[in-house]
Amino acid sequence: MNEIEVFKDHLRAAGLKDTVQRKVVLNTFLNTEKHVSVDDLYRLVNRAKRHVGYATVHRTMKLIAESGLAREVMFNDGVVRFDHCYGREHKHHHHLVCTQCKKVIEFSSQALDREEQRILSKHGFESVSHRYEIFGLCRECRQKANRK
Amino acid sequence: MNEIEVFKDHLRAAGLKDTVQRKVVLNTFLNTEKHVSVDDLYRLVNRAKRHVGYATVHRTMKLIAESGLAREVMFNDGVVRFDHCYGREHKHHHHLVCTQCKKVIEFSSQALDREEQRILSKHGFESVSHRYEIFGLCRECRQKANRK
DNA sequence: CCGATATTGAAAACGAATTTCAATATCTTT
DNA sequence: AAAGATATTGAAATTCGTTTTCAATATCGG
Numbered sequence: 629m630n631e632i633e634v635f636k637d638h639l640r641a642a643g644l645k646d647t648v649q650r651k652v653v654l655n656t657f658l659n660t661e662k663h664v665s666v667d668d669l670y671r672l673v674n675r676a677k678r679h680v681g682y683a684t685v686h687r688t689m690k691l692i693a694e695s696g697l698a699r700e701v702m703f704n705d706g707v708v709r710f711d712h713c714y715g716r717e718h719k720h721h722h723h724l725v726c727t728q729c730k731k732v733i734e735f736s737s738q739a740l741d742r743e744e745q746r747i748l749s750k751h752g753f754e755s756v757s758h759r760y761e762i763f764g765l766c767r768e769c770r771q772k773a774n775r776k
Numbered sequence: 777m778n779e780i781e782v783f784k785d786h787l788r789a790a791g792l793k794d795t796v797q798r799k800v801v802l803n804t805f806l807n808t809e810k811h812v813s814v815d816d817l818y819r820l821v822n823r824a825k826r827h828v829g830y831a832t833v834h835r836t837m838k839l840i841a842e843s844g845l846a847r848e849v850m851f852n853d854g855v856v857r858f859d860h861c862y863g864r865e866h867k868h869h870h871h872l873v874c875t876q877c878k879k880v881i882e883f884s885s886q887a888l889d890r891e892e893q894r895i896l897s898k899h900g901f902e903s904v905s906h907r908y909e910i911f912g913l914c915r916e917c918r919q920k921a922n923r924k
Numbered sequence: 925c926c927g928a929t930a931t932t933g934a935a936a937a938c939g940a941a942t943t944t945c946a947a948t949a950t951c952t953t954t
Numbered sequence: 955a956a957a958g959a960t961a962t963t964g965a966a967a968t969t970c971g972t973t974t975t976c977a978a979t980a981t982c983g984g
Contacts (some may be wrong), residue, residue, distance in 0.1 A: 737895060
């Protein structure tokens with residue numbers, strides 16, 4: 629089952645309609661890499677032939693997130709971005725965010741996942757979602773800083 | 777060295793002035809528990825005799841965070857809150873956030889800290905700050921849900 | 925006390941997100 | 955294919971929390 633079907637099924641299940649604009653936004657999102665803001669997507673969508681309004685891009689990204697294909701992430705600049713949640717290369721991960729060059733490094737860790745389960749059990753807590761970001765300096769920025 | 781001195785030293789070191797309003801905001805913050813928003817603080821400050829403007833509460837909380845006594849946390853509702861970062865009972869911790877009742881449970885974990893160090897080393901990354909929140913249902917809300 | 929300058933606070937501005945609402949599109953039924 | 959129900963669109967307006975503006979005021983060192 630591919631991503632387009634996932635989204636269609638989500639719309640159907642929710643009694644919502646499968647519009648051209650929604651298709652365009654989804655396809656644009658599927659063709660991006662990394663973390664894209666609504667603004668980025670709005671620009672990408674409208675670079676092609678089909679115009680889609682800003683509010684519609686927003687609403688559609690919310691729907692895509694609900695379908696499970698994306699999730700919202702927020703780094704320290706207050707901008708909401710969408711992270712891809714499908715396929716092998718987009719498996720469960722977290723972020724190292726360089727505050728200098730803004731690069732985002734993705735990482736995953738089974739030890740973290742195991743510890744998380746222990747914490748959840750200890751508190752009788754049921755997890756729906758989580759986020760884990762580390763902010764600091766990446767290797768390159770550290771080297772640049774050390775050169776001065 | 778107590779928290780008031782920490783803040784004073786921070787102001788002095790930055791060439792900033794020690795105003796009455798800043799003292800009032802700091803004292804109000806020190807007398808709260810858990811995570812307080814600017815709005816909460818603004819209301820608390822102005823419940824007492826001394827009026828302090830909204831913008832000043834905002835600015836002062838930013839300064840307090842810079843001094844290390846507080847840090848900004850953002851849960852999923854888009855509101856910036858301040859977390860206490862001083863004293864024994866406010867040691868380094870993370871959050872379990874119940875999406876139903878909004879309760880926030882604090883937790884800490886040495887295993888998490890160790891794994892984080894491993895990840896940082898692996899990527900040559902130098903951490904300045906981090907955040908780790910788990911969103912879901914607390915024990916009580918799960919029990920309520922199971923009762924229906 | 926004086927002078928330099930940081931700070932205040934109310935209002936304005938900002939920026940991202942959300943809402944409004946008339947027009948349009950989608951989709952099911954006939 | 956047409957009709958009807960209703961979701962959706964998009965531009966503009968609104969919302970909301972944060973930040974900036976700026977004349978008046980406060981702080982603090984000399």
